[in-house]
Amino acid sequence: MNDELRVGPQTRITLHFAVRLMDGTEMDSTFGGEPATFVWGDGSLLPGFERAILGLKAGDRRSVFIDAQSGFGDYNEQNVQHFRRDTFAAPDGMEVGTVMNFADAAGAELPGVVSALDEQWVTVDFNHPLAGRELTFEVEIVRVEHDAPEQTVKLN
Numbered sequence: 535m536n537d538e539l540r541v542g543p544q545t546r547i548t549l550h551f552a553v554r555l556m557d558g559t560e561m562d563s564t565f566g567g568e569p570a571t572f573v574w575g576d577g578s579l580l581p582g583f584e585r586a587i588l589g590l591k592a593g594d595r596r597s598v599f600i601d602a603q604s605g606f607g608d609y610n611e612q613n614v615q616h617f618r619r620d621t622f623a624a625p626d627g628m629e630v631g632t633v634m635n636f637a638d639a640a641g642a643e644l645p646g647v648v649s650a651l652d653e654q655w656v657t658v659d660f661n662h663p664l665a666g667r668e669l670t671f672e673v674e675i676v677r678v679e680h681d682a683p684e685q686t687v688k689l690n
Contacts, residue, residue, distance in 0.1 A: 539678045541590045545574045548677040549587070554670045561664065569676045580605060586671055595674040602666050609666030614649065617656045628656060636660075 541547050548571045552563035564570050572578035579587075582604025590596065602608050619625045628634075632648040636658075650657035 538591060539680065541574065541587045541675065541678055543574050544681050546679045546681040547572060547574065547587070547675065548679075550674045550676060551583075552672040553664075554672070556668050556670065561669075565672075565674075573681045583671055587673055587675065590673075590675045590678075592675050592677050595672075597670055597672045600669045600671050602668055605667065605669050605671075606662040606664040607666075609661055613660040613665075615646070615658050615660065617658060619651070619654055619656050622656065625656070634658065 539545065548569050550564045550569045552565055553561045555561060570578075574584065582600050585604070586596070586598040586600065622628065628648055628651060630648055630651060634646055634648065636644045636646055638644045644660060646658040646660045647663070648656060649659040
């Protein structure tokens with residue numbers, strides 16, 4: 535392990551993190567549990583979070599402000615959709631806050647949260663729950679390693 539290797543392209547990073555709202559409410563954390571490991575640029579961390587840890591090394595700890603755009607994006611009213619209540623298989627079992635999975639145009643699973651109900655309509659919000667929110671990202675780098683692609687050894 536190279537203690538001076540810094541976070542950036544072609545590295546595998548093991549870290550503890552906590553994501554908090556500006557009022558201190560903790561939304562997610564690995565502190566007190568197993569650290570997370572990812573490869574730089576693999577999409578595990580949003581770009582704003584990756585930028586926040588660029589250049590850090592094992593042992594570094596930092597708390598960083600993440601604005602909405604750098605985090606989970608701005609809240610988009612166009613991501614709120616209205617569906618006729620009778621198009622759902624079990625419309626009576628729904629309530630505000632229910633998370634449902636829908637298929638997007640490409641057939642991928644897309645979660646949505648029921649945000650309003652009435653006799654005829656169901657309103658579903660497809661925004662990420664943290665969209666539009668400013669956050670604090672606390673991170674402690676546990677380990678930084680070179681990310682060498684796995685090599686196949688050929689035996690004759």
